[in-house]
Amino acid sequence: MDTKRFLFVSADAALITDLAWQVHGEGHDVKYYIEAESDREIGDGFVPKTDDWEAELDWADVIVFDDIWVGSDIGTGELARELREAGHAVVGGTPNTDRLEEDRGYAMEVLEEHGVNTIDHREFESFEAGIQFVRENPAPYVIKPLGEVQNVKRLLYVGDEDDGSDVIDVLEAYERAWGHRMKGFQLQRKVDGVEIAVCGFFDGDSFVDRVNFNFEHKKLFPGNIGPSTGEMGTSMFWAGRNELFERTLGKLEGWLADEGYVGSIDLNCIVNETGIYPLEFTPRFGYPTIALQEESIESSTAEFFHDLAHGDDPEPDVHRGFQVGARVVLPPFPFDDEGTYDENSRNAAVVFGSESREGVHLEDTKRVDGQWRVAGESGMPLVVTGKGETMAEAREQCYGRVDEIAIPNRYYRDDIGERWIDGEGDRLQAWGYLGPAGDVY
Template sequence: MESKRFLFVSADAALIGDLAWQIHGEGHDVKYYIEAERDREIADGFVPKTDDWRAEVEWADVIVFDDIWVGPDIGTGALAEELREQGKAVVGGTPNTDHLEEDRGYAMEILEEHGVNTVEHHIFHSFEEGIRHVQENPAPYVVKPLGEVQNVKRLLYVGTEDDGSDVVEVLRAYEKAWGHRMKGFQLQRKVEGVEVAVCGFFDGERFVEPVNFNFEHKKLFPGNIGPSTGEMGTSMFWSRRNELFERTLGRLEDWLADEGYVGSIDLNCIVNATGVYPLEFTPRFGYPTIALQEEAMESPTGEFFHDLAHGRDPDLRVHRGYQVGVRIVLPPFPFDDEKTYDENSRNAAIVFEDGDREGVHIEDAKNVDGQWRAAGESGMPLVVTGKGETMREARVQCYDRVDDVIIPNLYYRDDVGDRWVEGDGDRLHAWGYLGPRDSVGSRSAD
């Protein structure tokens, strides 16, 4: 494929630097815009930058938005829709698909309208009403904030008490500490089972095959302990359309086509022997999921996204097996503490013990005269990935590569992929959701 021009836009925080770097490394022209001042140095030295993305629109063959947020408000879907009306090829959402993430009640309505079962859920804009609901209907609940404050991932709370008493206490605490920022919250009845995300790339008319199934590790510490971080690591595999896909994202294919959606869309679910229960949408790239998806792609990445944005039913060839990705973080992640960050992490040198950077992807990093360094304010410099014919082999390769990374004060989860090996894979097969083996690769639970 001849060189194309890609414009990457982070209308809020910088998230898409690694994909820009990958496509730039394939020989394409790239320009990257970052709105958030605190993130402006991220990806410096890896990709060319621009200070005015709108001035580059006519230059670009493809425009890629990395998130739904424009500052504190959703809005990239409207920008993408506007650009498409001008005839531009865009990877990005629409106003309605933005709302799938921002408004959890709306998301559940769309699922129900298309025949997808949902777990019992209620939206509240009053803490008092939410507390009263739990007291009158005692059970374990999951608390999910609404609006821009949902990006503060540690506010998501999964209840453990059968009478909901812990949820009541958490809501009272949130009212005092966050009541001025929370637009509201969703209470979702807690369901036990295997947590799995169904993810597909959509080209404006249809889902591209194969589709992706990934397993997120959101808590800070191994064993799923500690504060929610957004994501500490991901394991995944790819498959043709199977029962799990057809009962979830597959039912939204016509709706997404009517919207003209282009890009990655992810539906996180709890699955058990009695059914599939969607939890939440990610109508955009996932992080660090996209880095791991890049690692799995055997098709040229730039060609794939160029064809996706132009609705050309792109060829997607992926690794036959399993992939594991681990996020390397620095203090005070996942919290904000400027003093701690300055003392322990700012501009930290990133060194590779044997010089091999295979499977290493950048997040909040920069390249200063050949020396990689931590950048930004968030303390998430790298994602390290591995592949294998089995999940166990993918884990071994990933963590062997992690061992080669040297950054003062780094930390990470050392159990990414364990849940699949320890039984999640066997359960999904036993319940009949994954179907037979296919041309994409082996489905061994080892």
């Protein structure tokens, strides 16, 4: 592919730095815009920047939005739709696909309207009403905040008690601590099984044949304990349009075509021997999922996203096997504490034990006089990835690369991918959701 021009837009926090760096490294022209003032140094020294993304629209061959948020409001879907109507090639959503993430009740309605089974759920605007519902219908529930506050990932709570008493206790605590911001929440019946996300790339008309299946690791500590972080790491593989895909995202293909959606869309599910139960959508790139997907796309990443944005039937070559990615973080992640960050993490040096940068992906990082340094204010400098024919081989490569990186006070989960090895893979294959032999690309 000839040299193309890519405009990356972070209309809130900086999230897409690594993809911009990857495309730039493949020899294409890149400009990157970051709205959040606290994040504007992220990517310095790695990718060219712009202070006015709208002034670059006619320059760009492809425009890429990284999230649904414009500041504290959803809105990139509206921007992307307007730009497409004006003739631009855009990777981004629509107002309705943005709503899939922001409004969990709407997301369940869309699934149900297209024949996808959903878990029993109910939305509440009142803590009192939610607490009364649990008392009248005792069971384990998952509490999922609605609206802007859902980005505070540690507020998601998975109940354990059969009588729902722990959910009641948590709702009462949330009312005291978060009642001024938490305007609503969803209670979803807890279902046991294997948690797996089905991720497809949509080109405005149909899904790309390569489907990504990934396993999120949201808790801070190994063993899946501690506060929810959004994501500490991911394991994954690529396969075709198997049973799991066809019974979930595959049913939405026509709806997404009517919307004109372009980009990555992910549906996280609980799967067991009795069925597939969707949990939530990510109608955008996932983080750090996109870094691991980049690592496993073995053809040109730039060409893939160029073809995706233009509806040119992209056919990426993907790694045949498994992939593992671990997020390397610093204090006070996942919390906000400026004093702790200033003392332990701000401008910290990233030191490499070898010349290789294979499998190392940027999050909140900058380069100053050739030295990699921590940037921003979140304490998430890097994602480190590995690949292999087996999940064990992918883990070994990933953590071998982590061992070659020194950052004072770093921490990370060292169990990414173990769940597959410990039996989740066997269970999914036994239930028949991954095809006749559980094949992966």
